[in-house]
Amino acid sequence: MSYKSATFILLLGLWTGLAWAGEQLEVRIDGVQGEVLDNVKAYLEIEQKKQDPELTAQWIRRMHQHAPEQIKQALQPFAFFSATVESSLTKQESGWLARYSVVPGPKTRINELKLEVTGPGADEPKIKEALAAFPMKEGEILNTDAYDTGKDELLELVYSLGYAKAKSPLHRVWVYPGRNQANVYLSIETGPKYHLGELTIRQNVVDPDFLNRYVHVKPGDVYSQEALLNLQSDLVRTQYFSEVDVKPAFERAEDLRVPVDVEMEPADRHKLDLGVGYFTDLGPTLSTQWGFRPVNRRGHVMNSLLKWSPVKSTAALSYWVPVRDPRTDKFALSVRYEHEDSTSQKRDTFDQRGGYYFQWQDWSSSLFADFRQETFTTGSQPATSSVIASLGGSLDRTRVDDAARFPTRGNYWFLELMGSGRVISDTAYLRTHIKTRRFIPVGERGRLNLRAELGLAWVDLFDKYPSSLRYYAGGDQSVRGYKYQALGPLDAEGEVVGGKHLLTGTVEYDHLVSNDWVGAAFVDGGNAFNDTLDKVFYAAGVGVRWLSPVGPVRLDVAVPINPDDGNDANWRIHFGFGAEL
DSSP, rough: OHHHHHHHHHHHHHHHHHOSSSSSSSEEEOOOOOOHHHHHHHHHHHHHTTTTTOOOOOOOOOOHHHHHHHHHHHHHHGGGOOOOEEEEEEEEETTEEEEEEEEOOOOOEEEEEEEESSTTTTTTTHHHHHHTOOOTTTBBBBOHHHHHHHHHHHHHHHHHHHHHTTEEEEEEEEETTTTTTEEEEEEEEEEOOOEEEEEEOOOOOOHHHHGGGGGOOTTSBBHHHHHHHHHHHHHHHHHHHEEEEEEEEEEOOOOOOOEEEEEEOOOOOOOEEEEEEEETEEEEEEEEEEOOOOTTTTOOOEEEEEEEEEEEEEEEEEEEEESSTTTOOEEEEEEEEEEEEHHHHHHEHHHHHHHHEEOOOOOOEEEEEEEEEHHHHHETTTEEEEEEEEEEEEEEEEEEOOSSOSSSSSEEEEEEEEOOOSSSSSSOEEEEEEEEEEEETTTTTEEEEEEEEEEEEEEEEESSSSSGBBOOOTTTTTTTTTTOBBBBBBBBSSBBBOOOOOOOOOOEEEOOOOSSEEEEEEEEEEEEEEEOOOOOOEEEEEEEEEEEEEEEEEEEEEESOOOTTSSSOOOOEEEEOOOOO
């Protein structure tokens, strides 16, 4: 048995052990179904923890004791306030069995609904419309979630209209379980309507005229706490300041105009970050990033990056100039030197780029001009030098719950189009590159992790086409089970030289087996090619992810399903660290 096979068996055993260690527990719930059953399971601790590898008999008994009350609470959002729950807990040969027989009882209906807004804002048209659209009516089934949502939205509306001192002296839902009826009362007193007064900003970091471009509130605007929080957030994101304190001064208000004081402490102008890691494709990595912000009182920023690994090393310097709306719009100039020495290519790339970076809807966007000088060797071909002057643009977007350690919903998109004519360049080309990833929830503790990558290019003189623009497949972020950049068109000696096109995809299932550990099973497929996709390489495997405090650590073992004579058919280990979206 090879060491790779032994590692695969050990990893599979570890994954299985993580999933099934500890006491075995089965939970059965009768009497409810559909979304009501889903909510019961979400409330029920014994259901949530039944696969925990550290489960003990004492823990099971304690959770079972609290289960009936948790079930009753889970039924209340569906208007079941007179439910009964019969429970039992038995020890069997296969483990523990917890059973809960639920009788929800009749639903509770609204007998009386009284909504009232008093004070100077009572005649505001938007408030009247919100009262008429309140998501509850007399005679309807009681929905406590709808009540909470309606109350919060009504108060937020009142606040947003400038009634900063609004309060709710009465907000109550009286439930009478014996009659299956409820009375709902909500009263809001608006108080006076406020506007913003003078805005005083105290800082000595950047030019006041430049900083005012971050300020999108002005004296006379209707007072809004949300607008002030957005102002604070915008100023914090500049990274020019270590502290930003936005304080409305109601005690100094005159004629219902509230002065606002903004006080800021300067951040360190120099920021140095160091990093270390290991990736199967690149080997050990060391990196350092230095930021100089601001360079001057117009808010310019300079960044540098040094990154080393045995396969790829980078040195880069960039200079950013805020324009128009500095929160989203910037000009940038950058120079980058990159050295790569892999089994498929050896190159030295010097890249200079100037671009305009902006926000288009919710997409981070760019338009750029790129001048690339590259000396490269691919496969057994001799070294070639090429000069490429390109124009292009890109879009990218990430949507994911950043607060979740194991997000089950999210997506990522990256789209880039760039090309060149033959006026300055050694070859004309047009190239597009699309990458996407998506999380889809499966059950309560699982998700589908889908990934796809598409690259297409038209190239006039392929021999002069830089290897940094060619497509390769194989490796940690491509078709696992194959070496880094091991898949693609071959030269006469049978060595990979990269292709014009790329198509890869992944279907992976991830399962949260405990708070910090995730098991995975996956299938990857794809290839890089020139004119036709003659062969698609497939690989399958399993993996373990540790949800560390600073990001997921991934360990995968994969095996090629249909290798050819030029590729290793043994198991391959893939290791990586970093955010997934």
